[in-house]
Amino acid sequence: MQPLLKITGLKKSFGGVTATDDVNLEVEEGELHAIIGPNGAGKTTLIAQLCGALKPDGGAISFNGNDITSKPAHSRAGLGITRSYQITSLLMDMSVIDNVALAVQARSGHSFRFLKAARNISHLRDEAMIALGQVGLDKRADDNTRELSHGEHRQLEIAVALASNAKLMLLDEPMAGLGPEESKTMIEFLKSLKGKRTILLIEHDMDAVFALADRISVLVYGRIIATGAPDEIRFNDDVRHAYLGEE
Numbered sequence: 001m002q003p004l005l006k007i008t009g010l011k012k013s014f015g016g017v018t019a020t021d022d023v024n025l026e027v028e029e030g031e032l033h034a035i036i037g038p039n040g041a042g043k044t045t046l047i048a049q050l051c052g053a054l055k056p057d058g059g060a061i062s063f064n065g066n067d068i069t070s071k072p073a074h075s076r077a078g079l080g081i082t083r084s085y086q087i088t089s090l091l092m093d094m095s096v097i098d099n100v101a102l103a104v105q106a107r108s109g110h111s112f113r114f115l116k117a118a119r120n121i122s123h124l125r126d127e128a129m130i131a132l133g134q135v136g137l138d139k140r141a142d143d144n145t146r147e148l149s150h151g152e153h154r155q156l157e158i159a160v161a162l163a164s165n166a167k168l169m170l171l172d173e174p175m176a177g178l179g180p181e182e183s184k185t186m187i188e189f190l191k192s193l194k195g196k197r198t199i200l201l202i203e204h205d206m207d208a209v210f211a212l213a214d215r216i217s218v219l220v221y222g223r224i225i226a227t228g229a230p231d232e233i234r235f236n237d238d239v240r241h242a243y244l245g246e247e
Helices: 043-051 073-080 095-106 124-137 150-163 179-195 207-214 232-235 237-242
Strands: 007-012 017-027 032-036 056-063 081-084 166-170 200-203 215-220 224-230
Touching: 007 043, 007 224, 017 043, 017 224, 032 207, 043 081, 043 124, 043 200, 056 124, 073 081, 095 124, 095 150, 124 166, 150 166, 166 207, 179 200, 200 207, 207 224, 207 232, 207 237, 215 237, 224 232, 224 237
Parallel strands: 032 200, 032 215, 081 166, 166 200
Antiparallel strands: 007 017, 007 056, 215 224
């Protein structure tokens, strides 16, 4: 059985700096695969290449059996790849449910009705409410997005990804800026998605990574130095020396 995502020999440089250096990675369908590494390791650059925001200098990206290396970001989104950002990409002046309803609308191929109040279309509202219920924000559906806490913004971003019916969710540091209780809530929510969604997770919170990941890949100076189950990575001498030993 082929992996949902397969990366082969991926390379990206900026001037004299190599951000991804011959990266090879496979993510199985239904897997929660974490990528960890020190600051400057190339993690966000890798995600940007996967979602189409950056064009690789070399290598190939295959998704669901199709070569997507040259496909633009909007085409990859149409295939079911969604990304959450370290800095929120939500529409702050719209309501919570409008953000999610627009994702349902775009998935249905009706993005040309962007300015129409999507939440007033019953089937869009119904699907949006299901996604909000999954992340625990259904009671805040009609609130302005700007009124949400930082942690709730993170939950809403994931609701948007769920509403778009993503096959692969690229989560770039969903724990960033969360307090202890918000982090605990996010970890429990992501646990509830395991096996139901395929997730590639970039995260600095090692407690979250080891609690969530089926497999972990360690990226250091643009190269993956190890991939394995959490316990394999925790006790890998190369990983401890290169990254975990700093913690």
